[in-house]
Amino acid sequence: MSADTKMVLAIDIGTTSTKTLAVDLAGKIHGSHSIEYPLHTPSPGYAEQDPDVIYEAVLDGVAHVMKKGGLLADDIWCVTFSSANHSLILLDESGIPLTPSITWADQRSAAQAERLLKDGTGLSVYSRTGTPIHPMSPLVKLIWMREERPDLFHSAQQFVGIKEYILNKLFGIMVIDHSIASATGLFHLETLTWDSEALQLAGIREDQLPRLVPTTERIHGLKREAAERMGLGTDTPFIVGAQDGVLANLGIGAVEEGVLAVTIGTSGAVRTTVNRPTFNPEGRLFCYALTKDHWVVGGPSNNGAIVARWISDRLYPGKPMEEVLPLAAAVPPGSNGLLFLPLLSGERAPFWDAQAKGVMFGLTLAHIETDMLRAAMEGVLFQITAIVSLMKQAGEQPREVRASGGFARSALWCQMMADMLGVPVRVPDSVESSGLGAAQLGLYAMEGCHGSLLRWKETEGSLYEPDATNHRLYQGILPLYLNLYDRLKEPMREITKLQCTPA
Missing domain, CATH: 3.30.420.40 (ATPase, nucleotide binding domain)
Structure with a gap:
């Protein structure tokens, strides 16, 4: 298969499902597969998921699209990610989860959020991080965890989100892209570094967080077991990707x-x-x-x-x-x-x-x-x-x-x-906005971040005049x-x- 006929695999990790798309270099979708999973709400305020169930959905989704489309490992130009924001998973020293994935919808830290807003601390943090103070924010979740579950909090060696957890399972590395990081309430937008005051407020250290990388970061060295499950080569390029919200903008132009x-x-x-x-x-x-x-x-x-x-x-x-x-x-x-x-x-x-x-x-x-x-x-x-x-x-x-x-x-x-x-x-005619945005970001990264980020112009679709x-x-x-x-x-x-x- 020539470069012009190769495919980009876009993996879109959502709150209720993970969808995998096979997209050619002209923006045409050649195959897709969605795998749903539950959101657990055992008590009021809880909204959690099993991170390993989502990891399996990533593996199975790619495998299904590869097999159904008759694709071989050499047909794939790159694999790229879109992911939901604001999740938090506490890991032990071996990378084993101590908690489920606490999603954006979890409300247990409402009191901590309200306190930060009332005393002015929250607005100060926002002015550097761009993340509004709300129970969705991993910063606020961490404060709640430290105050309400100190046993778990102090046992944790690392604090990650769902995409970082999956990338670590696939590659054995702990990285977080600037886009996901900018939704944690812990990331300084001007310096593109972890914000020291926010870390102090959360009670964690920089070395307990993943390494920061651009959304266009290319990574190699896919673990053999994962590669075989998905039908990819261990040398298949992966682009770290970004959060689903910003990619939706790109996907619909x-x-x-x-x-x-x-x-x-x-x-x-x-x-x-x-x-x-x-x-x-x-x-x-x-x-x-x-x-x-x-x-x-x-x-x-x-x-x-x-x-x-x-x-x-x-x-x-x-x-x-x-x-x-x-x-x-x-x-x-x-x-x-x-x-x-x-x-x-x-x-x-x-x-x-x-x-x-x-x-x-x-x-x-x-x-x-x-x-x-x-x-x-x-x-x-x-x-x-x-x-x-x-x-x-x-x-x-x-x-x-x-x-x-x-x-x-x-x-x-x-x-x-x-x-x-x-x-x-x-x-627009296509409803796969985040997945198509991820595919465009992947191609932009593979081309050395030169040229236009918006690779494909959306079709006219339906228009509603006021x-x-x-x-x-x-x-x-x-x-x-x-x-x-x-x-x-x-x-x-x-x-x-x-x-x-x-x-």
Whole structure:
């Protein structure tokens, strides 16, 4: 197989599944395979996974794509990674896990996060690391672990995330890319080093963390057993890769000024690419690394399509969500005076409030199921719009949105987003945004980081133009929506205390 016909394998390690793609050098996907695994929530606040189950999913996913595609080891130009953020695994001196992989969704460190925010320490750390203070952050998880599980904390020799754990299993090396590191709350964005003050706050040493490398770092020496399992050669080049969020921007071509990427899957996120680290004065937007010349600024929401699934299951039990969402088209914008705060899983941006709760506001005897359905869909988008408003305050002026994730399959939801944001929304044909971003980063790295990072221009896809009348209506509702949260923030905390009080 010639260089032009070789394949890139992109391994996308997500929260609920790992997907492997075989992509040719022109950006065409020739094969894919997804392997799901559980998220364990044994008690309130817990959100954990078995790291070895995810490792097996990586091996089996590659093996399946290789075998099904009839690919040989020599057909592979390189292997590259995308990975979810904010996971934390404690390892002993032999690299054996002392804990499960504690995911971004774990809420047990909520009290520590709130303390850091109240005493001002959190904003100081954010101003150097670009990671908002929240239970998602490995920094905050480490503080919780030190205070609540000192036995485990002091037994640990290393602190890693899921991608670092898998790379160590594959190569016997402990490295972390700048992109994943920039989401830990422990990484100084300006110096590209571990932040000494954050390490002191966490109570760990630099030698207990993986070695920092660029996202384009090339590594060799795949262990023979892993190579045989996957159908690769021990000399197959691997590119360390980056986190799924920044790679999603690359995958859908949102690396130009004024182009926002909005992803709404289970959770949601808004991101734009900039050429230097950028911070929000209040610590409410993240700033993560992609390459030395590309940084991604934005905000994540806990409550995306999971909200639509929740209300669909309760209002229309037994009916597929894909059949339920179009029913909201019968309701006018504004949901007949109904507002829904979709904060069912607490919230990250724009509120960064782990104790936030869902609220249906304005209910009357006249409201019916479809009103509530549309209010829930609008609520998810009000959260997205509020994040975009923060980005506008930071000087980012969107002219177009590139949409991806499960919500992008709903024409109604995409039109609602265009109306609410007041800019066109484009849905590219491919939904594999993070995987394609990883493949492009891999090729960029293999070519010595020369030329354009954006190798493939996305196809036109579907375009949704905003309705000016609807946009004005939503602009009038947004301040009421945000004020509703502000008024209910303290009662949300009070009801949390009631829920925690033993009977």
